[in-house]
Amino acid sequence: MKIDVLTLFPEMFAPVTESSILGRAVQKGILSVETTDIRNFSNDKHNKADEYPFGGGGGMVMMPEPIFGALESVGAEGKKIIYMSPRGRLLDMKKIEELACMDELVILCGHYEGVDQRAIDYWDMEEISIGDYVLTGGELPAMVLIDCVARMIPDVLGNENSARDESIYSGLLEHPQYTKPREYRGMNVPEVLVSGNHRLIELWKLREALLLTKKRRPDLFDEFVKKDNDFSKDERKIVEEIIKIDV
Numbered sequence: 001m002k003i004d005v006l007t008l009f010p011e012m013f014a015p016v017t018e019s020s021i022l023g024r025a026v027q028k029g030i031l032s033v034e035t036t037d038i039r040n041f042s043n044d045k046h047n048k049a050d051e052y053p054f055g056g057g058g059g060m061v062m063m064p065e066p067i068f069g070a071l072e073s074v075g076a077e078g079k080k081i082i083y084m085s086p087r088g089r090l091l092d093m094k095k096i097e098e099l100a101c102m103d104e105l106v107i108l109c110g111h112y113e114g115v116d117q118r119a120i121d122y123w124d125m126e127e128i129s130i131g132d133y134v135l136t137g138g139e140l141p142a143m144v145l146i147d148c149v150a151r152m153i154p155d156v157l158g159n160e161n162s163a164r165d166e167s168i169y170s171g172l173l174e175h176p177q178y179t180k181p182r183e184y185r186g187m188n189v190p191e192v193l194v195s196g197n198h199r200l201i202e203l204w205k206l207r208e209a210l211l212l213t214k215k216r217r218p219d220l221f222d223e224f225v226k227k228d229n230d231f232s233k234d235e236r237k238i239v240e241e242i243i244k245i246d247v
Helices: 020-027 064-073 093-100 115-123 141-151 198-216 219-225 233-244
Strands: 002-007 030-038 080-090 104-109 125-128
Touching: 002 020, 002 064, 002 141, 002 219, 020 030, 020 141, 030 064, 064 104, 064 115, 080 093, 080 141, 104 141, 125 141, 198 233
Parallel strands: 002 030, 002 104, 080 104, 080 125
Antiparallel strands: none
């Protein structure tokens, strides 16, 4: 996948896209993340990219001209263009999976009080939010989106099933995890996890995931139990048990 990021602060991306799993994906040629400095397309001698909004109001708005120039420079016409915006659709699993199937993405990072609406309309951008809060710019949300999407691309993670099997992608929050030492400061690893009985371990993981999801995300829990899941007899018994528990 090739991702073009249009931003006023391209230097922010290198620590994320050149490190860890994303960095290895880039080195392998599975993922390409290119940043374009929007200021380079300003006709202002000081590379100004923002202006006061018509109609008044606090703050500055990014002007259309530098944005158009940046988009044209990366050949954005006909590509999927995303504008990171707090008023956009909330980024969720369905949207992540949809974006992960694309060969190319263009992401516009706004700043100040946003961008001129004409840029959004002309380029038919999809506005996406990562949560009901406002950040100083679209750079951090863009990094979140890139990380989420990249993990769903085949071969980015070592185990091709791990991205979909873990946590919320399975429909449940992830069960508790433990590692060595077996006892630490009086706290012990649950006995079932060191029993060697793989079937009991899987049932324990399911039970803990169900309990945690019901407690913290009842919306996900309700959706999960409504599905026509292919549960075994033992799994169905656990699900029915947790449904009756008042958490």
